Amino acid sequence: MTETTPLSAVSLTRGISASRQWRVLPMIEIAVLVIGLLLPLVLQDYLTVYATRVLILCLFALSFDLVWGHAGIMSFGQAVFFGSAGYGVALLARDLGITSMLLVLPAGVLIGFAFALLLGGFLLLGRHPASVIFVALGTLTGSYACDRLARGWYYLGGQNGIPSIPPMTIGSYELTEGPAYYYTAIGFLIVVYLLCRFLMRSQFGLALAGLRENEQRIAFFGYKVQHLKAIIFSLSGAIAGLAGSLYAFHEGFVWPNMLGVVISTQVVLYVLFGGSGTLIGAVIGTVVIEAVSFWLSNSYQDIWPIILGVLLLLVILFRPAGLVSLLLSERERVGSFGRPGKR
Amino acid sequence: MAVFEIASFGAIVVLVVLGLGIIASMMGIFNFAQGEFVLLGAYVTYIVHTAGLPVWLGMIAAPFVVGALGFVLERLIVRRFYAAPIVAMLGTYALGLIIREIVRGLIGGLYLSVPEPVGGSVTIGGMHFSTWRLVIIVITALVMAGSYLLLARTAFGLRIRASLENPALARASGISTNAIYGATFAFGAALAGLAGALIVPVFTLFADLGIRFLIQGFVAVMVGGIGSFAGPVAGAGLIGTLSAALPWVISPVIADVAVFVLAIIFIKFRPQGLVAGKGV
Numbered sequence: 001m002t003e004t005t006p007l008s009a010v011s012l013t014r015g016i017s018a019s020r021q022w023r024v025l026p027m028i029e030i031a032v033l034v035i036g037l038l039l040p041l042v043l044q045d046y047l048t049v050y051a052t053r054v055l056i057l058c059l060f061a062l063s064f065d066l067v068w069g070h071a072g073i074m075s076f077g078q079a080v081f082f083g084s085a086g087y088g089v090a091l092l093a094r095d096l097g098i099t100s101m102l103l104v105l106p107a108g109v110l111i112g113f114a115f116a117l118l119l120g121g122f123l124l125l126g127r128h129p130a131s132v133i134f135v136a137l138g139t140l141t142g143s144y145a146c147d148r149l150a151r152g153w154y155y156l157g158g159q160n161g162i163p164s165i166p167p168m169t170i171g172s173y174e175l176t177e178g179p180a181y182y183y184t185a186i187g188f189l190i191v192v193y194l195l196c197r198f199l200m201r202s203q204f205g206l207a208l209a210g211l212r213e214n215e216q217r218i219a220f221f222g223y224k225v226q227h228l229k230a231i232i233f234s235l236s237g238a239i240a241g242l243a244g245s246l247y248a249f250h251e252g253f254v255w256p257n258m259l260g261v262v263i264s265t266q267v268v269l270y271v272l273f274g275g276s277g278t279l280i281g282a283v284i285g286t287v288v289i290e291a292v293s294f295w296l297s298n299s300y301q302d303i304w305p306i307i308l309g310v311l312l313l314l315v316i317l318f319r320p321a322g323l324v325s326l327l328l329s330e331r332e333r334v335g336s337f338g339r340p341g342k343r
Numbered sequence: 344m345a346v347f348e349i350a351s352f353g354a355i356v357v358l359v360v361l362g363l364g365i366i367a368s369m370m371g372i373f374n375f376a377q378g379e380f381v382l383l384g385a386y387v388t389y390i391v392h393t394a395g396l397p398v399w400l401g402m403i404a405a406p407f408v409v410g411a412l413g414f415v416l417e418r419l420i421v422r423r424f425y426a427a428p429i430v431a432m433l434g435t436y437a438l439g440l441i442i443r444e445i446v447r448g449l450i451g452g453l454y455l456s457v458p459e460p461v462g463g464s465v466t467i468g469g470m471h472f473s474t475w476r477l478v479i480i481v482i483t484a485l486v487m488a489g490s491y492l493l494l495a496r497t498a499f500g501l502r503i504r505a506s507l508e509n510p511a512l513a514r515a516s517g518i519s520t521n522a523i524y525g526a527t528f529a530f531g532a533a534l535a536g537l538a539g540a541l542i543v544p545v546f547t548l549f550a551d552l553g554i555r556f557l558i559q560g561f562v563a564v565m566v567g568g569i570g571s572f573a574g575p576v577a578g579a580g581l582i583g584t585l586s587a588a589l590p591w592v593i594s595p596v597i598a599d600v601a602v603f604v605l606a607i608i609f610i611k612f613r614p615q616g617l618v619a620g621k622g623v
Contacts, residue, residue: 074429128614132429133373137561138607144558145600152596261554265436272433302448309441316434317423 025332028324029280036186040179049177054290055185056247061270061282062189062196063239068268069276070200071232072212073124074132077139078240078267080119080146081112083259085241086248087150090162093249099169105245112241113234120233125226140261147260161255168249177250185246189283192239196279199235208232209334212277269308273315275322278333284323349587351476354483355542356559356583357576361490362534363560364567364575369507369527371569372424372431376416376439377560378553379446380532383409384539385457385548386446392457398544399460405540406533413532417525425524439553447550459544479541486537487576494572503527559586562606568616577617582606 036055040048060082067073085108092098092107123138124130130138150156157163167174175181199205207228210218219225248254257263274285289308296304319325321333363377384405391401416438424431459475466472494500505513506520514520539552546552559582567578582602589598610616 074432122611126611128611130611131614133432134565134610134614136429136432137565138611141558141562141603141607145603148596148600152594261558268433303444305444306441306448309437309444313420313434313437313441316430316437317420320430 023332024328025278025280028284028327032280032283033190036189040182045178048179048182050294052177052182052185052250053247054287055182055189056243056250057267057270057290058283058286059185059189059192059246060240060243061267061274061286062192062279063236063243064267065271065276065279065282066196066200066236066239067233069271069278069282070205070212071208071229072132072215073229073233074136075139075233075236076136076261076264076268077119077141077143078236079259079261079263080139080143081116081237081240082244082247082263082267083146083150083254083256084115085109085112085244086254086258087156087162089245090165090248090254091156093165094162097166099166099249101168101170101175104168104249105242108241108245108248109238110241112244113238116237116240117230117234120230120237124229124233129226140264143259143261143264147256150256150259157255159256161253161258163253165248165252165254167252175249181250185250188242188246192242193279193283196239200279204228269312271322273312273322275324275328275333278322278324278328281322281324288323345588345591347472347476349584351473351480352587353580353583354480355538355545356556356563356586357579358479358483358486358538358541359535359556360560360563360575360579360582361487362531362538364564364569364579365490365494365534365572366528366531367564368570368572368575369503370425370524371507372421372428372435373561374421374528374531375432375436375557376442377435377531377535378555378557379439379442380409380413380535380553381539381542381556382446382550382553383412383442384536385543385546385552386450386539387536388540388543389450389455389457389548397460398457401457402460402537402540406537409536409539410529410533414525414529416532417528421528422521422524439557443550443553450548450550453549455548457543457548475544479545482537482541486534490534491572499526558603562603562610565610566606566616568618571618574616574618581617 039051043051060078063081064075064078067075067078088111089104089108092104098104098107119139119142123135150161151159167176169175175184200208207218207223210221211223211225211228215225244258247258270286270289271282272285273289274283275281293304293308296307300307315322321330325333359377359381362380363374366372366374366377387405387408388398388401391404392398420438421431421435424434461474461478464473465477492500494503502513502518502523503526505516505518506523510520513523560579563578563582564575565578566582567576568574585602585605586599589602592598593601
């Protein structure tokens with residue numbers, strides 16, 4: 001998707017005062033937020049549970065959008081951080097009896113961060129600059145390897161994973177699935193979304209966007225390209241870790257698929273479908289794919305994956321900027337960076 | 344005995360990787376649908392078998408059917424991706440997803456088996472060798488030699504190499520790089536189809552058959568080195584041999600993972616692979 005957002009668009013947007021224009025992006029964001037906040041009031045309980053799962057997956061999709069959409073690192077192994085955090089908090093709950101939200105969520109974030117730092121550090125840093133293909137292959141292999149190891153490791157429950165994790169607790173209150181969990185998840189989603197949005201519109205985000213568009217040029221400007229990449233990769237791992245630990249407690253069990261290639265590619269589909277590099281695109285892609293999947297799953301369970309594949313192919317061929325590009329102009333999709341108005 | 348097992352598995356990996364390597368080296372795109380071409384080859388063989396025709400007929404038909412499909416897909420879809428390797432990866436992944444799910448829909452979640460066209464075993468020096476595995480090794484050697492001769496010795500191979508090395512100059516010299524790319528992609532797909540057809544008696548037929556070979560194939564191509572003919576073959580031989588040999592020493596799960604991790608570490612420190620350089 002490199003060719004869809006030329007660097008000139010990035011630099012042009014700077015300085016042009018955006019306030020005079022009618023901006024679509026904040027309106028989409030607010031609309032999504034309002035729908036998200038009101039949804040549990042109209043949904044039946046079992047649908048709220050499903051919607052909570054989708055929200056957590058949105059959080060996971062955000063983590064992929066950070067690395068691919070904003071920094072141009074193709075990570076086919078996001079599930080490693082998602083799943084390892086899920087397993088980590090499941091073990092905390094099972095073996096140590098720790099379920100307090102104040103402990104398990106930071107632990108999950110930390111696990112995701114640490115794994116991402118290890119994998120990203122290995123793949124991205126070093127004397128030879130890593131090619132995109134190598135990173136894609138390395139992360140994919142990492143995901144496959146973790147899946148295999150978890151399946152074969154008796155301590156982690158082997159094929160069956162770890163069942164019946166006790167619910168997460170806040171003080172003495174038990175957070176079980178339903179509206180309460182829904183609002184917890186949406187709270188985290190909003191906070192993380194805002195943090196990412198702030199980060200991506202900062203000077204750091206500008207450097208990352210430059211990295212995505214033309215890595216060599218950014219290197220010539222004197223940025224330490226590999227360090228930038230490793231930083232954003234680890235941050236995205238932390239977010240995936242948060243999503244993974246929320247997911248583990250919501251579902252009540254973890255299983256090897258959470259680490260595997262299937263989930264890793266699933267998140268790629270979400271983001272590409274919605275539109276990478278916009279943050280809100282990741283959320284919309286996840287919600288649309290999961291909603292249609294839920295809707296079709298009763299009657300068309302068998303052909304749904306085929307339809308998904310065809311849709312994805314069509315999006316890649318004809319709408320490389322994703323669903324969001326139907327609503328957003330190119331200029332707004334790329335966005336402006338730093339403090340606007342100062343020339 | 345162990346040596347024979349290892350050699351036959353190595354041959355299977357070489358066969359699978361050859362098509363992948365040719366597409367990656369000659370065209371510079373990583374075809375994520377290659378595993379599904381293997382699956383299709385296996386499926387064609389199965390269809391012919393259930394129709395009551397002999398299995399070997401299916402094995403002959405498979406490369407042509409898959410090659411033709413590869414040609415059509417290249418004309419319609421893959422050709423749009425040449426400018427952008429990442430998009431090519433994602434696009435071919437989507438293609439692979441579609442093929443895999445269609446096959447899954449056709450066979451259900453079942454594990455189907457196809458008998459070996461040549462059964463029995465050969466006894467050499469008091470040891471029994473499965474005839475079919477011997478046949479696989481021989482065919483792999485023949486296909487490898489044939490592909491090499493095609494690329495290195497024929498006028499067609501010369502055009503392919505010219506289009507690889509300098510597409511603009513090749514076009515200026517009157518070579519239709521478009522047609523060459525189509526033919527190369529079809530050839531790579533046909534090799535995958537043949538691989539699928541030959542291995543289906545050894546592995547059973549199931550929808551996720553291709554995934555296993557996809558990662559293995561890519562790792563092998565990267566270890567061997569992109570851009571040459573010898574690279575992917577050498578990489579495939581190494582990865583195939585290791586994958587088959589290590590389970591004799593350590594537990595299969597650890598072995599499976601260890602091969603990939605070692606390979607990634609190797610690529611990290613030698614990105615150009617075992618065989619550096621371009622050409623045949």
